[in-house]
Amino acid sequence: MGESKLFLLSAGGTGGHLFPAEALAHELIARGHRVHLVTDSRAERFAGTFPASEIHVVRSATIGSKNPIKVVRSLWTLFQGVREAGRLLRKIRPDAVIGFGGYPTIPPLLAASNAGLPSMVHEQNAVMGRANKALASRVMAIAGGFLPEGKGAHANKIIITGNPVRPEVIAAAEIPYVPSEEGETFRLVVFGGSQGAQFFSEAIPSAIGFLPQELRARLDLVQQARPEDEAHLKAWLEELGVKAEVSPFFNDMAARIAAAHLVISRSGASTVSEIAVIGRSAILVPYPFALDHDQAANAAALMAMGGASVIKQSELTPQVLSGMIADRMNDPTGLAATAAAAKATGKPDAARLLADLAEAIAGGITPDQFRSTHA
16 A cells, blocks of 8 residues: 545535545545545535545535626636635645536636646546536546547546446345246336436336236336325336335345346436446436436447447337337347346446546556556
8 A cells, every 4th residue: 555645525516426426535545545525515415424534615606597697606606616725725735636526626626726736527427517527628637437438629538437336236246137037027127316206107107008918917116206106106006917116215226226137217327337337237218308418428328338228208108118128028138138238338346446546646647657557
């Protein structure tokens, strides 16, 4: 183990940004380093369990409005945030500053760039978010979950590390995929955040209604539903004669995915990463109103490797979805091949790779030099 360093991690206030930061923090601490987190006041509520020796709050703002007065206010807040971040950097003297997306990352990363400190960002999605895009020219390296390699203005900075996944996902990845042969139970898992859950609460039972009785009888369904949809969905599935477990939340979702023969879900970065690491066939339905269409790009990245099917919500009629489910239930060999292709794209060691890159950046190693040692 090398010399202990101090890493300042910066993340926006959503789980999608904070989780990979948390995974990296655990890995760096296990290697004997120290970790501080910088965020804004909105994200403080997520940071209670974050494994940092100190959590700092720096003001930030979104520049999404077309109202010129609001834009000026946001720019002023960001300017103040950069000054606050600069004072923080002078006080704690980190060896590297690492951002994970969201507007709260902009002041600390700009301040790090102004101070000549090593810095990088991690982008979870296949399309770079607006904050990371704004910082891309200023940082030394860009760690990617699904970013296309060798493309774009900053291609030379991109290192594909994958997205860190939860320990229970790593454990679930050890469970081998066993195909469901004709006549055997077929386990279907359906989930997808509040918006996905709402859509799937109508789409799934409607599609099952079109399945032949012999296929319907084989189904063992696990489905996430919003609390307000739960009773109606349970009654509908019971009427269809389908064995089903419906709940707003499953605290063992990784194990449920591992037990599945087929997953139907949205395609957020962490969802796609977990499906790939565990190695299960999926039908992905990107959330159509996602900012930057990142869900569609994430899904396309897995589909390109043969690990999933992707269909637009607007094209997913009950008849079409029913046909897709039936085709997979009748093709255990094809389903096993898709599961294997998904697993081949998974990066279970993403947290380790990300920590390797963080240490390299802190030591002044360029992305090209890092590639040559991690080829």
